[in-house]
Amino acid sequence: METGEVNHPPKRFSATAEADELARFLDSLTVMADECKIRTSPNGLQARAVDHANVGMVDGELNADAFESFDTTNGVLGVNLTRFEDVVNFADSGELVTLEYDTEKRKLHITVNGMEYTLALIDADTIRQEPDIPDLNLPSTLKVETGDLKRGIKAADMVSDHIELKTQLAHSSDQLIIEAEGDTDDIKLELDDRDLIYSSIGDNVASLFSLEYMKNIKKALPTNGSVEMEIGDEFPVKLRYGNEEETLSVEFMIAPRISSE
Template identity: 35%
Template sequence: MSAEAEGADDAPTTEAETFTATVEAGVLDSYLDCLTAFVDEAKVELTADGLHVEAIDAANVAGVFADLPAGEFESYDAGGGVVGVNIGKLQTAIGLADGSEAIVTLYLDPETRKLDVDGSDFSYSVGLIDPDSVRQSPDRPDLDLSNRVTLGADQFKRAVDGVENVSDHAGFHVEPDDEALFIVGEGDLDDLEFEFTRDDHLHDFDAEGPSTSLFSHEYLDSVTGKLAGPVDIDTDDQMPIWLTFERNGATVEYMIAPRIRNT
């Protein structure tokens, strides 16, 4: 993704009119938490198949694409359209539930433009925001990235946390001959290199050729606490990195643009 990445067209958004669902509080909170890596507000598409979000950060450097299927809900009825959500406010409402397994009911009131969140002993009406006031979603880039490696979320976090000690950028190097992913920090005084091999660490490795890209530690750090399970890492030489994983039933993809190296 480049700083020139464009959003979707500027046609008025079709606001949702009907939505009723019940879901475990922890499932919905986990989904919302993944969105907060890069944005505070989002347009949430209430599709027949579930919730869908595409959002980009204010600097046009990173994006999140996330789906929570209807099958993860106890019940789900949506008539299509979009709602504008302040993610933190909705998380606050969900957080009032009596535990992560407690069931909450969501109801969209089309007249008040509020999302009612009801638990066993509370009711919280969350004011929605005009979807057209939310930053436009990006056009999803059609990138043909040559390399995919799969690394555990804990190992990814360990490497990114380690790089912070020496540099504010992390290099991702894929070496097909070694069947290895190197995550590297190069500082003014110190250097750090993690080597994750297919034999010892990687769940999968599929690379067409060597590649190197450099990413801001700030953006990588924003996602490390959100990742779960095996993480598919799609990358190529000086291209954006895609991180794809599943968490509590949701499928989440993060994309981070590289820092262009001086030559």
């Protein structure tokens, strides 16, 4: 997903989608940022944001096929994500949300559940610049069930504020190991070929991450489905997921905590 060079609002933008579709897109963005630039194009909506500490990044796209109707030109909207998400959450599951950009007042009109809400937009020039995605050639790629990853994160939260992700080839079976070590207790979850949907491990690697970021990502992950992970040795981890309709795609990247040993 590449951000465009356009830095002005769209000349027109109107769209209607199920609230669930918009909510999934916004959930992924609010994990990392309170505000961001949402880019509009005939292909759909795209946004990329980094958190204030420069530890986590999200790159999300909701393509035009996710919408009941979608009409726009290329442009960029500066959005307060928290307020936008709060309005969308007024809708019941399956209910339609209509978005209409007012080019004169430079505000976004949102119609949901019989309510009309006018969202004041933010000058895109005042929002932090979208980050470039590092070109990383990470040695291990795996696809895991969302439930297994959530289970590992939840267990790690019981004992520590950090989580370690490891991959290794043991007994001719690829393994993903999720570990956390606390002051008194430890947890370890091993997933092998029987659990992994896909794996390609080029090397035994290990990286340590702040659990707070993983817990936030856990909130945005779908209840069902899978997550693709790329892991290196003391390198950032990449986590990618989408929906069954392939209209949503999200990639997170989390920087590691480098071991002092």
